[in-house]
Amino acid sequence: MNATLPSHANGAGLGLLSQAAEPTASVHITGLQLGYRGRPVLQGLDWQMHPGQVIGLLGRNGAGKTTLLEALLGLRDVQAGTVRLFGQPATRLDDAARARIGYVPQASDLFEDLRADELLAYFRSFYPRWNGAKVEALMQRWGVPRDVEIGRMSGGQQQRLSIIRALAHEPDLLVLDEPVASLDPLARRDFLRELVEQVLDRGTTVVFSTHILSDLERVAFNVAFLQSGRIGLQAPLDELIDETRLVTGPEPLLATLQGVEVLARRDGRRLLRHVDERSLPPGLVAQRASLEDLFEALT
Amino acid sequence: MDTPIQFQINTGSAEPIYRQLMDQLRRRVAAGQWQAGQELPSVRELALQLAVHPMTISKAYGLLETEGLLERRRGLAMRIAAGHARPAAARDRIEQLRPTLQRAAAEAHELGISKTRALELFDRLLDAPDRGAAR
Numbered sequence: 001m002n003a004t005l006p007s008h009a010n011g012a013g014l015g016l017l018s019q020a021a022e023p024t025a026s027v028h029i030t031g032l033q034l035g036y037r038g039r040p041v042l043q044g045l046d047w048q049m050h051p052g053q054v055i056g057l058l059g060r061n062g063a064g065k066t067t068l069l070e071a072l073l074g075l076r077d078v079q080a081g082t083v084r085l086f087g088q089p090a091t092r093l094d095d096a097a098r099a100r101i102g103y104v105p106q107a108s109d110l111f112e113d114l115r116a117d118e119l120l121a122y123f124r125s126f127y128p129r130w131n132g133a134k135v136e137a138l139m140q141r142w143g144v145p146r147d148v149e150i151g152r153m154s155g156g157q158q159q160r161l162s163i164i165r166a167l168a169h170e171p172d173l174l175v176l177d178e179p180v181a182s183l184d185p186l187a188r189r190d191f192l193r194e195l196v197e198q199v200l201d202r203g204t205t206v207v208f209s210t211h212i213l214s215d216l217e218r219v220a221f222n223v224a225f226l227q228s229g230r231i232g233l234q235a236p237l238d239e240l241i242d243e244t245r246l247v248t249g250p251e252p253l254l255a256t257l258q259g260v261e262v263l264a265r266r267d268g269r270r271l272l273r274h275v276d277e278r279s280l281p282p283g284l285v286a287q288r289a290s291l292e293d294l295f296e297a298l299t
Numbered sequence: 300m301d302t303p304i305q306f307q308i309n310t311g312s313a314e315p316i317y318r319q320l321m322d323q324l325r326r327r328v329a330a331g332q333w334q335a336g337q338e339l340p341s342v343r344e345l346a347l348q349l350a351v352h353p354m355t356i357s358k359a360y361g362l363l364e365t366e367g368l369l370e371r372r373r374g375l376a377m378r379i380a381a382g383h384a385r386p387a388a389a390r391d392r393i394e395q396l397r398p399t400l401q402r403a404a405a406e407a408h409e410l411g412i413s414k415t416r417a418l419e420l421f422d423r424l425l426d427a428p429d430r431g432a433a434r
Contacts, residue, residue: 293313
């Protein structure tokens with residue numbers, strides 16, 4: 001492990017865990033615990049993101065994706081664990097670190113009485129960097145009216161404006177919670193292109209929750225599965241698809257499988273990693289898994 | 300003269316996107332439609348056009364370069380490597396169809412479809428005029 005670190009990384013962050021010594025982590029979460037009214041939601045969750053990674057966060061409804069993203073941004077009191085963004089505690093970011101973050105919340109948090117141009121002017125005052133040309137271009141392309149009160153815009157228009165606001169200051173970390181739920185397919189595709197451009201031009205780190213798996217498949221090079229309050233698995237999506245097989249058959253036969261990595265088990269089926277299909281006993285059938293199969297098995 | 304280089308991807312399949320790109324290029328080159336010297340879109344162009352992560356594109360290009368189908372030139376666009384100017388021999392091309400047909404044959408067995416029925420269907424698919432990409 002140490003051999004792969006650049007030499008200047010040795011000794012950085014003395015006294016921290018060895019992984020924390022990597023200077024480049026955009027997000028570093030350890031042992032995160034959070035619950036509501038005695039019901040645990042996040043249970044000792046560890047997670048890391050590095051510059052340029054686009055990570056799709058997958059989980060069932062109610063698994064805690066929004067809670068996790070809000071805790072990641074320092075918007076929630078946690079019961080245990082640490083969240084660090086660019087090396088700083090998420091709840092005590094300095095202004096410079098704060099300006100490096102863009103966030104599109106699931107529910108619109110825009111001021112409804114303002115018009116789009118007033119809102120953008122307001123936010124502009126907070127950020128040292130602001131790409132006015134990009135804002136202009138996106139407002140035009142996405143048809144967001146600048147002279148209508150936000151409260152009177154459609155859900156789709158509000159969501160577009162929320163995305164434009166999050167991209168305007170060219171963040172290094174972009175956190176997107178169901179950003180495309182009310183966008184039509186064309187607008188979604190255009191939004192994905194915008195994300196790809198951010199990654200190409202700035203090496204932006206993006207984390208992005210959605211149930212639209214086809215979008216994730218395109219832009220998320222990595223996928224993370226939230227299950228039982230932890231990130232159960234994170235891996236490059238194409239490796240996962242290449243390396244896993246969905247094996248089905250009678251339970252007694254499945255129970256005899258040995259020496260393979262079982263990612264998920266349900267009655268009558270297993271999701272296996274690095275399995276040699278030819279070594280399976282007759283009676284078991286191995287199939288390649290799609291992202292949808294992975295979602296079903298791993299969340 | 301050259302067929303323009305354009306890629307298509309399907310989401311929701313058990314075939315990762317980088318492999319879909321590789322397979323399309325292999326088939327087009329084997330068919331002689333994309334020829335030696337033809338330039339590929341840059342990683343940036345293709346990533347933006349398809350709205351996929353740039354690493355997915357570079358992965359496909361890199362593997363195709365290792366296979367000898369693409370050549371990288373410093374500071375210039377990737378291009379189809381020399382030696383791929385003509386269509387591959389028919390018997391080599393049909394070998395590329397084998398894995399797909401093998402899978403189809405296995406599925407036909409699982410579904411209990413007779414040989415005649417399966418061949419009829421394949422026959423019809425080959426003739427279907429609106430399956431543009433296949434022709």
